[in-house]
Amino acid sequence: xxxxxxxxxxxxxxxxxxxxxxxxxxxxxxxxxxxxxxxxxxxxxxxxxxxxxxxxxxxxxxxxxxxxxxxxxxxxxxxxxxxxxxxxxxxxxxxxxxxxxxxxxxxxxxxxxxxxxxxxxxxxxxxxxxxxxxxxxxxxxxxxxxxxxxxxxxxxxxxxxxxxxxxxxxxxxxxxxxxxxxxxxxxxxxxxxxxxxxxxxxxxxxxxxxxxxxxxxxxxxxxxxxxxxxxxxxxxxxxxxxxxxxxxxxxxxxxxxxxxxxxxxxxxxxxxxxxxxxxxxxxxxxxxxxxxxxxxxxxxxxxxxxxx
Ligand code: PMV
Numbered sequence: 102x103x104x105x106x107x108x109x110x111x112x113x114x115x116x117x118x119x120x121x122x123x124x125x126x127x128x129x130x131x132x133x134x135x136x137x138x139x140x141x142x143x144x145x146x147x148x149x150x151x152x153x154x155x156x157x158x159x160x161x162x163x164x165x166x167x168x169x170x171x172x173x174x175x176x177x178x179x180x181x182x183x184x185x186x187x188x189x190x191x192x193x194x195x196x197x198x199x200x201x202x203x204x205x206x207x208x209x210x211x212x213x214x215x216x217x218x219x220x221x222x223x224x225x226x227x228x229x230x231x232x233x234x235x236x237x238x239x240x241x242x243x244x245x246x247x248x249x250x251x252x253x254x255x256x257x258x259x260x261x262x263x264x265x266x267x268x269x270x271x272x273x274x275x276x277x278x279x280x281x282x283x284x285x286x287x288x289x290x291x292x293x294x295x296x297x298x299x300x301x302x303x304x305x306x307x308x309x310x311x312x313x314x315x316x317x318x319x320x321x322x323x324x325x326x327x328x329x330x331x332x333x334x335x336x337x338x339x340x341x342x343x344x345x346x347x348x349x350x351x352x353x354x355x356x357x358x359x360x361x362x363x364x365x366x367x368x369x370x371x372x373x374x375x376x377x378x379x380x381x382x383x384x385x386x387x388x389x390x391x392x393x394x395x396x397x398x399x400x401x402x403x404x405x406x407x408x409x
Contacts, residue, residue, distance in 0.1 A: 104408035105198025106135040108401035109180040110187040110234035110241075111276060111366045111375050113320070114335050115313040117292050117342055119228040119243055122260045123310030126242045126267065126317050127187075127234040128274075129401035134178035134191035135408070136199045141173035148173075158189045161219040162196040169204060183282030185367020190231035193219045194405050202407030210253045212236050212405050213264070217255050224286040226293065229255035233264045238404025240267040242317055269400075270323045275381050277356060277388035277395040279348040281371025288368045292342050305338045312338070329361025329377050336364035344369030348392065355391035359383035 108129040115125025136159075144151045144163065151160040159174060174196070180188035193216045201207040216232035234241040237252055242265045247254075250265040295302040312335045319327035336353060339345060349365045349372075356363040356376035363376040374393075378384045381397040388395035 102137045102139055102409065103199055103203045104135060104137040105195045105200070105202055105405065106133050106408060107191045107194035107198060107235040107405045108133050108238060108403070109191045110231055111185075111274065111373070111398065112230060113366075113375070114316040114331065115243070115309055116230070116367055116369070117289070117339065117344060118306045118309035118313070119230050119262070120226055120289055120292070121296065121306050122245060122262065123306055124242065124244050124313040125228065125230050126240065126313055127230050128240045128269070129234045129238045129404060130186065130276075130398040131401045132179040132186070132398070133401070134176065134180060134188065134195045136192070136195040137175040137177075138172040138199050138203060141171055144171045145173045147176055157223045158193045158219060159196050161222045162193050162215070163200070165215050165218060166197045166200045167204070174199075181278055183284065183372065184278045185365070185369070185372030186276070187231040187235055187367070189223075190216065190220065190235045194232060194235040198405045198407055207407050209236050209405060213253055214255060221257065224284075224289075226286070226289045229262050229264055236405045237264070237266055238401050240269045240400070241265065242267040267317060267321075269317075269320050272320065272323070272325060272328075273378055273381050274398050275356065275360070275376045275378055275384040275388065275395055276366070276373050276398050277352040277376070277393040278373045279346070279352065279371045279393055281346065281348055283368060283371035285368040288344055288370055292344060295342060302342055305341045309335055309338050325361045325377060325379075329363075332362030332364040332375075332377055333357070339365055339369055346370050349374055351391045352388050352393045355387040356384050359387055
C-alpha cells in the first residue's frame, strides 16, 4: 500500500522567536507518523470524514497536495498530541509524502513548502521549523541568511526563513511531557501581541535568536556545559514571554539536577520540556517523580520517506 512517513521533532533553541524571523534549531526524533493510502469511493481518514476537526491538517494537506481520486487514509502516529513534539507537522508531512509518492512528484523541498502552507492555513501563524525538521530529518537550523548546508527557503509576506541541515555530534536528550495539551495557535498569537506592545518582549525575542546561534555553536564543538547554560537562559526568556507554566517549571527544575540544562520545548504553557544530559535514566526518574512522563529520544536520520 502506498505510504509516507515522517518524524516528530524537538526544538533545541529558538521557539517563538523563529516566528519573528529569528534563528531556531531543532532535531528530528525517532518517533514517526505514518500515513497509508488506498483508493476508496469517498475520502476517509481512519474511517472518519476529513471534515472531522481531528483531521484538519490531513484535509488541508489533501487540498494542497492531491489532484487524483479519493483515498482511504490510515494514520498511525507514535507522537503524543499537543506535546510540542511536532505531531501535527509529522502527520502533515507524512500525508504530503504519501500523496506526492503516489503521483511520482515527491521532493523534500516541495513537501516542506506545502507542509508549511498547511500549518499556516490550519493554525494561523507558524514558522517552518516543525515542518522542515519533519521533512529533512537530523538537525535543522533556520537562519535569516544562507550558509553552508542550505536546504530551502520558506517565505511568508515580509519574512523569509533560510532552512539549513546541521549535523550535530551525538548528545543525549530526555523529553518530559506535562500531559497538558496546549494548542500552538493561540499561544503564538499571545506572544505576537506582547512583542508588539512591549519593547522588553521584543528584546527577549532578539536575545533568543542570539542564544540559538551560540547554542548550536556549542553543540557543534560538543561543549555541553555551555549548550546547557544557554538552554537554561532560553527557558528564562520564554518565561519572560509568558509561555511557561507551573508544571513545566517543576519538570525543568527537577531535570536540571541531572542535566547540563533544561528548557521547555515547542509552544509552551503545557506540552513538553527537554533536558540535555549525560545521565538520561536519572533525568527520566527525576521528571517522573515531579509528575511528568519522560523518555530518552534519539535523533531521526531519515526525514520524510515514501513507502512501502
Ligand atoms: O507546535 P509546537 O509546540 O511544536 O511549537 C511550535 C514552535 C513555535 O515556535 C511556538 C511556533 C512555530 O510555528 O514556530
